[in-house]
Amino acid sequence: MLKFGQNANNFTYPFVLKACGELLLVEIGRRVHCEVVVMGFELDAYVGNSLLVMYSRFGDMEMVKRLFDGMPVRDLTSWNTVISGYTNNRDPFEALLVFGLMGELGVRPDSATLLSVLPACCDLVALKQVIEVHGFIVRNNVGYFDVEVTNSLIDVYCKCSFVIGARTLFEKMSGRDTVTWNSMTLGYVSNGDHFESLRIFCRMISEGARPDQVTLITVLGACDQITALQFGTSVHALITRRGFAMYTIVGTTLIDMYAKCGCLDRSRSVFDEMLEKNLVSWSAMIGALGLHGRGIDALMVFNEMKETGIKPDEVSFTLILSACSHAGLVNDGHCIFNQMMKEYGINPKDEHYSCMVDLLGRAGHLNEAYQFIKAMKVKPTFDVWAAFLSACSANHNIELAEIAARNAFQCKPQRVSPYVLLSNIYASEKRWEDVGRVRSMVRQMGLKKLPGCTFIELDKVVHRFLVGDRSHSQSEAIYAKLEDMRHQLKGLYTPDTSSVFYDVNEDLKEKMLWDHSERLAIAFSLIKTGPGTVIRITKNLRVCRDCHTVIKLISKLVSREIIMRDIHRFHHFSNGFCSCNDYW
Structure with missing residues (x-):
């Protein structure tokens, strides 16, 4: 254009500035800005707003502020551009200050303003400000009927853990779109209510809304948290019917879901059938194998990934180190840790150090683990000390446990x-005064222990059992089945009452062991399913040694495979043996 002698004007420059911003052509953008000044268009509102957008894209908010302050006339677009610029450049505090100034000067915001302000409130986890913005919307009828604004409010409320407020808005909406449903399902997952997330999804389908990739990935994530395999399998069928199976991200989520629901064979099938595998897909498969204690297979997949030319990253190294830890592959873990630093130039992060401490600790090399921690180039974090404390507990080393x-x-x-782990270590050694001291510290600090619970899915309904739970509708039959199994196992094993951390007599300790939630879930499954059916349960804490022994015996007694996921890994019980070989 310039070569042909045509001069740019106030209609030309905005398009050029927009292109510079989108392509991040910083030097060219600055030269065009100089030309704008020379040509006398800098004070033009349209050109000025385009400059604000361009410099916001460059991340140069100092220049944005200078230009904005120097504008003789600011329209609503000017204000919105500056607010969105601060929000997108991770400066939510300044975004809210500009929004406040806007109100003081009597400039009325629109929906675009609110869509920039609400994420800024979210970044600051400023629930009070979100509620104030919501009140402004209602009072001034700004964006009140705008679906995008309402969706943003639902999303921000969920991210600020105000799910009740999000649900109230959701129920009042008349024109929900897919984003609305996604915000609500993801909100429940993010706040730990996976059951309600699945209920929202079922309602979404029944009301004729069409899920997208985000919906399906969110729902699969909820399924893997509560081991809802049957529900997840139904979602997989929906994915296939709707044509989403071809997407790599969906396939990767399926790998993760099946693995975490205890179905490693299906996880591997999905992986093998994927048309295109990326680093995340390979990492998911490595993590799946590690979770099930298949460390050698995980190493094979890790090496196969490297042979295809895909370079491992920090996450894939974390997963393979974890796989080595669960399988007791100490030498392999050492080699990979050194390979990560020397061959790939990746400096160890907290998670890598934690995996190495866990690897050494599980193998009983406590002194080596302690020396490893002391030799770390960075200050050991909570996760490192927690891994070491867990290893000390498993190996009954009180001296190092107290240090950890x-x-x-x-x-x-x-x-x-x-605190709980240290108290349990003292209890196992019958140091009841120390137990009382630690528990007193917990009470004084207002901390609460997470109650142990076990999930089991039957006919797409997930049942939850707590320790000594008698709230289930079939509680009487469950406890009768437990008593029957207890009678049949009597004499076959000696209860390990060291797993009961209370100063009571042995008979009561043994009774307390039979109240553990995983036994209740297994008894319920034996009542409700036919011979030969695989039993799948999920425990939110680490399985105790006595339950581990009892479940091995039950698997032989009833000729059933029992697949159990605890907080660390999977255990496959069959014919009196466990896949972990008592190494967990």
């Missing part, structure tokens, strides 16, 4: 898990 616990307390004093 003290450091864990200092890192995160409000985390209850190290």
Whole structure:
């Protein structure tokens, strides 16, 4: 254009500036800005707004502020551009300050303003400000009937853990779109209510709304958290019917879901059938194998990935180190840790150090693990000390456990898990005064222990059992089945009452063991399913040694395979044996 002697004007420059911003052509953009000034168009509102957009894209908010302050006339687009610029460049505090100034000067915001302000509130987890913005919307009827604004409010409320407020808005909406449903399902998942997330999804389907990739990935994530295999399999069928199976991200989520629901064979089938595999897909398969204690297979997949030319990243190294830890592959873990640093130039992060401490600790090399921690180039974090504390507990080393616990307390004093673990270590050694001291500390700090519970899915309905739970409608039959199994196993094993961390007599300890939630779930499954049916359960905590022994015996007694997921890994019980070989 310029070569042909045509001069640019105030209609030309905005398009050029927009192109520079989108392509991140910083130097060219600055030269065009100089030309704008020379040509006298800098004070033009349209050109000025385009400059604001361009510099926002460059991340140069200092220049944006200078230009904005120097504008003789600011229209609504000017204000919206600056607010969105601060929000997109991770400066939510400044975004809210500009929004406040806007109100003081009597500039009325529109829906676009609100769509920039609400994410800024979310970044600051400023629920009070979100409620104030919501009140402004209602009072001034700005964006009140705008689906995008309402969706944004639902999303922000969920991210600020105000799910009740999000649900109230959701129920009042008359024109919900897919984003609305996604915001609600994801909101429940993010806040730990996976059951309600699945209920919302069922309602979405029944009301004729069409799920997209985001919906399906969210729902599969909810399924894997509560081991809802049957539900997840139905979602997989829907994915196939709707043509989403071809997408790599969906396939990767299916790999993860099947693995976490205890169905490793299906996980591997999905992986093998994928037309295109990326780093995330390979990492998901490595993680799946590691979760099930198949460390050698995980190593084979890891090496196969490298042979295809895909370079492992920090996440894939974390997963393969974890796989080595669960399988007791100490030498392989050492080699991979060194390979990560020397061959790939990746400096170890907290998760890599934690995996190495776990690897050494599980193998009983506590002194080596402690020396490894002391030799770390960075300050050990809570996760490192927690992994070491867990290893000390498994190996009954009180002296090192106390060191690990003290450091864990200092890192995160409000985390209850190290207090519980230390108390349990003292209890196993019958040091009841120390147990009382630690439990008193927990009470004084207002901390609460996570109650043990077990999930089991039957006919697409997930049942939850707590310790000593008698709230189930078939509680009487469940406890009768437990008593029957207890009678049949009597004399076949000696109860390990060291797993009961209370100063009571042995008979009561044995009774308390039979109240554990995983036994209730297994008894329920034996009542409700036919011979030969695989039993799949999920425990939210680490399975105790006595339950581990009892489940091995039950698997032989009833000729059933029992697949159990605890907080660390999967256990496949069959014919009196466990896939972990008692190494967990």
